[in-house]
Amino acid sequence: xxxxxxxxxxxxxxxxxxxxxxxxxxxxxxxxxxxxxxxxxxxxxxxxxxxxxxxxxxxxxxxxxxxxxxxxxxxxxxxxxxxxxxxxxxxxxxxxxxxxxxxxxxxxxxxxxxxxxxxxxxxxxxxxxxxxxxxxxxxxxxxxxxxxxxxxxxxxxxxxxxxxxxxxxxxxxxxxxxxxxxxxxxxxxxxxxxxxxxxxxxxxxxxxxxxxxxxxxxxxxxxxxxxxxxxxxxxxxxxxxxxxxxxxxxxxxxxxxxxxxxxxxxxxxxxxxxxxxxxxxxxx
Amino acid sequence: xxxxxxxxxxxxxxxxxxxxxxxxxxxxxxxxxxxxxxxxxxxxxxxxxxxxxxxxxxxxxxxxxxxxxxxxxxxxxxxxxxxxxxxxxxxxxxxxxxxxxxxxxxxxxxxxxxxxxxxxxxxxxxxxxxxxxxxxxxxxxxxxxxxxxxxxxxxxxxxxxxxxxxxxxxxxxxxxxxxxxxxxxxxxxxxxxxxxxxxxxxxxxxxxxxxxxxxxxxxxxxxxxxxxxxxxxxxxxxxxxxxxxxxxxxxxxxxxxxxxxxxxxxxxxxxxxxxxxxxxxxxx
Numbered sequence: 001x002x003x004x005x006x007x008x009x010x011x012x013x014x015x016x017x018x019x020x021x022x023x024x025x026x027x028x029x030x031x032x033x034x035x036x037x038x039x040x041x042x043x044x045x046x047x048x049x050x051x052x053x054x055x056x057x058x059x060x061x062x063x064x065x066x067x068x069x070x071x072x073x074x075x076x077x078x079x080x081x082x083x084x085x086x087x088x089x090x091x092x093x094x095x096x097x098x099x100x101x102x103x104x105x106x107x108x109x110x111x112x113x114x115x116x117x118x119x120x121x122x123x124x125x126x127x128x129x130x131x132x133x134x135x136x137x138x139x140x141x142x143x144x145x146x147x148x149x150x151x152x153x154x155x156x157x158x159x160x161x162x163x164x165x166x167x168x169x170x171x172x173x174x175x176x177x178x179x180x181x182x183x184x185x186x187x188x189x190x191x192x193x194x195x196x197x198x199x200x201x202x203x204x205x206x207x208x209x210x211x212x213x214x215x216x217x218x219x220x221x222x223x224x225x226x227x228x229x230x231x232x233x234x235x236x237x238x239x240x241x242x243x244x245x246x247x248x249x250x251x252x253x254x255x256x257x258x259x260x261x262x263x264x265x266x267x268x269x270x271x272x273x274x275x276x277x278x279x280x281x282x283x284x
Numbered sequence: 285x286x287x288x289x290x291x292x293x294x295x296x297x298x299x300x301x302x303x304x305x306x307x308x309x310x311x312x313x314x315x316x317x318x319x320x321x322x323x324x325x326x327x328x329x330x331x332x333x334x335x336x337x338x339x340x341x342x343x344x345x346x347x348x349x350x351x352x353x354x355x356x357x358x359x360x361x362x363x364x365x366x367x368x369x370x371x372x373x374x375x376x377x378x379x380x381x382x383x384x385x386x387x388x389x390x391x392x393x394x395x396x397x398x399x400x401x402x403x404x405x406x407x408x409x410x411x412x413x414x415x416x417x418x419x420x421x422x423x424x425x426x427x428x429x430x431x432x433x434x435x436x437x438x439x440x441x442x443x444x445x446x447x448x449x450x451x452x453x454x455x456x457x458x459x460x461x462x463x464x465x466x467x468x469x470x471x472x473x474x475x476x477x478x479x480x481x482x483x484x485x486x487x488x489x490x491x492x493x494x495x496x497x498x499x500x501x502x503x504x505x506x507x508x509x510x511x512x513x514x515x516x517x518x519x520x521x522x523x524x525x526x527x528x529x530x531x532x533x534x535x536x537x538x539x540x541x542x543x544x545x546x547x548x549x550x551x552x553x554x555x556x557x558x559x560x561x562x563x564x565x566x567x568x
Binding site for chain 1: 549
């Protein structure tokens with residue numbers, strides 16, 4: 001961390017005001033520490049640092065702290081949400097991580113407001129929560145597929161912003177990442193899934209149907225980012241065509257966020273010398 | 285796996301009939317692949333293999349399979365449940381792992397039967413579930429601290445065995461490990477926690493109170509293991525005084541169990557060539 005002068009958060013933060021994804025290069029590698037190999041090395045080092053910081057945050061949580069971190073991952077199919085989870089969350093002690101994948105809502109979930117299932121998945125103090133898709137689906141596929149009326153969609157942006165403000169007040173640092181890939185890159189990745197018998201289970205013919213709505217989805221992302229990127233809870237648009245860059249970048253964004261919290265191992269709430277004596281003097 | 289002729293499961297499986305923990309050496313390293321370094325190397329190799337198998341199990345689950353694995357970890361304070369989770373579960377894609385830590389039951393949990401909170405934590409198909417403590421606490425601390433009447437405790441053993449049979453029928457392979465440490469080793473580990481300012485948060489003065497009941501706890505473990513070790517859901521007693529052995533052994537028990545399931549990547553349920561053509565022919 002010491003070597004970095006500009007934070008990656010400043011570099012990848014979504015602009016305030018109108019967002020044009022077409023102007024953000026999915027193949028870009030802004031602020032990368034070097035080429036592919038150098039970036040992977042840095043990612044390993046960052047992961048080790050994140051793991052140490054996360055342990056302290058966990059210790060704080062056990063000792064009554066309320067701080068926690070929530071990584072929200074959004075992106076088109078094949079944009080790499082799973083890869084990020086494997087490489088970034090995988091660097092941290094699994095006991096400190098809570099991953100929630102949001103699929104198509106169940107019948108029970110549909111009987112409640114769209115934030116109901118999300119509230120239940122907010123990580124407890126000390127944890128690193130990861131949302132693989134999130135409440136944003138309700139203004140993305142919700143908008144593109146017209147699963148709700150325009151008025152309802154409009155209201156949801158405000159509900160989301162308010163919800164995230166509440167989380168921030170409750171001690172949750174939210175890191176929202178849109179993994180930004182090109183339409184061409186998605187095609188290559190879908191073809192790769194079809195060509196590899198160990199990856200065919202990840203493919204669904206419906207993926208091609210959604211792909212046909214690419215432009216609509218991009219627009220839905222732009223609007224969502226515009227309406228919900230706030231000072232406290234900004235969006236980051238992470239170029240995703242290069243996997244090595246994407247993995248490093250998301251890990252680095254997290255590391256910067258957790259580093260800012262500067263979690264510390266809590267002091268003992270008991271008399272250490274006294275407890276030591278109790279153990280030493282024990283009749284064995 | 286190919287090099288191993290005897291399975292570790294045969295070696296560490298609790299004897300049928302009366303169990304005497306005093307006769308099982310906590311410092312033992314039965315069937316270890318070599319010394320500390322060699323065993324750690326083997327653990328890394330086993331972890332990589334477990335990770336590959338788990339991905340297949342996950343793929344099966346996504347495609348409608350019902351199989352999953354549940355690692356139940358029990359043991360006295362400092363016996364290494366956390367260390368096992370970090371090293372064994374940490375080797376697997378975090379998206380495929382669901383860890384549940386069972387603490388002192390909440391008021392809501394106490395209003396239900398003791399298995400209520402456990403049923404809610406059973407991993408979904410395809411996942412590797414890990415219980416850090418479990419329903420066994422209700423016949424361990426429950427028995428030692430007389431949190432329930434002897435008649436209730438008696439009934440619980442049967443309820444547990446029936447519950448686990450139901451899980452087995454539902455596709456859950458349960459791997460129950462008792463991490464077996466010596467009283468002396470626990471003392472060293474508690475002292476180490478007190479002496480290290482980054483570990484003091486893990487210590488609680490109540491740990492020494494529980495330690496005074498060591499013999500009662502050992503007896504409660506023996507009875508629990510006797511009553512609930514079945515053909516389908518056996519207990520393994522894992523020597524825990526040597527961390528490197530313990531981590532390797534639990535990982536290996538899991539690997540053997542998942543290996544027996546021989547999970548396979550599912551075949552595509554769609555016409556691969558047709559989908560490929562759809563992508564290639566797409567108007568871009």
